[in-house]
Amino acid sequence: MDLNIAVLAGDGIGPEVTQQAIKTLNAIGEVYNHNFTFKDAVVGAAAIDQTGDPLPEKTLKVCLETDAVLFGAIGDPKYDNDPSAKVRPEQGLLKLRKSLGLFTNIRPIKAYPTLIDKSPLKEDRINGTDLTIYRELTGGIYFGEKKLNEEGTVASDLCEYSDFEIERIAHLAFKAARARKKKLTLVDKANVLETSRLWRKVVTKIGESYPDITLDFLFVDNAAMQMILNPNQFDVILTENMFGDIISDEGSVIGGSIGLLASASVGEDHSMFEPIHGSFPQAKGKDIANPIASILSAAMLLEHFKLYEEAKAIHNAVEKALELKVVTTDLDPSSKYTTTKVGDFIADYIANSE
């Protein structure tokens, strides 16, 4: 397969971890005979420094013309800590999602046996957890009309959803469940919210076309409990934007390390893959950042293009690295492995395990 990939490495540790993801993809390309071409473009604080714009037109054009975007991280204290800053790195990310029509955020959460001692949950709760969250990303209360009266005493936010916004992500979630454990849980608050009742109606209707998938429903407050009590019960979770924000961040800590979590944002025509961690400016250039989340985001990219065997090869290599403790110091304080060395190990393992 030929894939043109835009690389938006961004700020802080973004470039150094993304480099390991590229290294990994190159190893996959070698072994499985794919032709991956990478095209760099600037974004975030780096882009503000160069052009004054966190998402320059040229970068957007690269993203629109390539098959997928591999994203690093953005954010720099120079802008984040300056309340008078008019342009912020994060605006680049929001504009990019919008411009590419990325309406679904996918967040897999997995308990790695070697990391269970780092989880805040007891072993019997987290053991075997392997779920994925499909969060609607461009609608709901975050994007609804905002009002503040002139006196500044009454404020409001509107949460709005249309059936087509629910349908398109629901199909993606049902299909994901079909390739996994065949269970889909819709998280809503249908006992109180009109938008949730619409979600339930639309998702139930679509579910009729996926008779092999078990569909169930959970109120968001109950979901917040179940994520801690028994995360094992979940396969695919489907939910609206704000509930997804809360539940996926809650879920991100149960595995024991956010340095291992990747996410994908997908739409009809475009897709973007990134680690969930931030730009961690304090570690920039020190070759100490954990590259695994970025490497796993590359695996999600491969899955998106149905290269399942290739994605599995990355997962196997990552699990081997964890097992042999070829990890950065966030996972093992006594480790001697750098960002680069972890990337080398994973790429070599892929290249040589055939």
Next chain:
Amino acid sequence: MDLNIAVLAGDGIGPEVTQQAIKTLNAIGEVYNHNFTFKDAVVGAAAIDQTGDPLPEKTLKVCLETDAVLFGAIGDPKYDNDPSAKVRPEQGLLKLRKSLGLFTNIRPIKAYPTLIDKSPLKEDRINGTDLTIYRELTGGIYFGEKKLNEEGTVASDLCEYSDFEIERIAHLAFKAARARKKKLTLVDKANVLETSRLWRKVVTKIGESYPDITLDFLFVDNAAMQMILNPNQFDVILTENMFGDIISDEGSVIGGSIGLLASASVGEDHSMFEPIHGSFPQAKGKDIANPIASILSAAMLLEHFKLYEEAKAIHNAVEKALELKVVTTDLDPSSKYTTTKVGDFIADYIANSE
């Protein structure tokens, strides 16, 4: 002190656990020379059976005329599992909160050393946790305008807040922090929501009148993570209605048993105290339900009337019961103690420990 207390024991296990709370309050009255008078009234499924209304006028009148309401639990499968039921027990609770103007829900969360093995969190995370959540209860998106277009394809919910709704609960929360560890955390989503920005502005302003209280802010998605990672960091959490629903339910499972959690709902003129658990119809009349949450709700009632020493006496008795394993089978499967016996122990301990 003379206190007239309305007793709305409700459905399922409501009556039997509430009976233990009354027993406990009577012991307190004896020891500390208070005059507690109890007035029974029907609510929930029991009220529907008798009058067709889950909150009969007569019950509301009793609540309005007494100093506080001691509430049990409501809900009965007869109504809950019948989709055609027009009158539901829960409507009684919502109407009661509204009629009494109960705009603040208070939910303490505490890790009991004897129950840490039941917590889904590891001991080092949960050890020493003692926080309380102040949740706004009558505003926000649960009560805002709901719309569905004629075709049933577009739905919306409005989240609205006025400054006075925030001010009145903020004062209660700051005062609570003053009597505790002097820290208040506002949970919001001020980077996205206009209502959250209003909350932040109003609470910051009110904070100037409480210079002894440390005020900090947390986005709700981050709060959902921190509640698991390090619940110890919290003292008083203040938040709007829906965020409070999610965060307090999440928090309710970290201690290891919801059979120990009580809540208070308070307004300007009225107040209501109840266990957070439901009516548990399967256990009705079997004398096996855990009465401690109901008993602790009686302690919250005493605290509300500034009877701190008396409330402390209940807490001490509960802790002694846990320590000596004078508990129901939900906490110790081999236990021989019934609901009544646990109540007896706690009342006796109060009566005799002076």
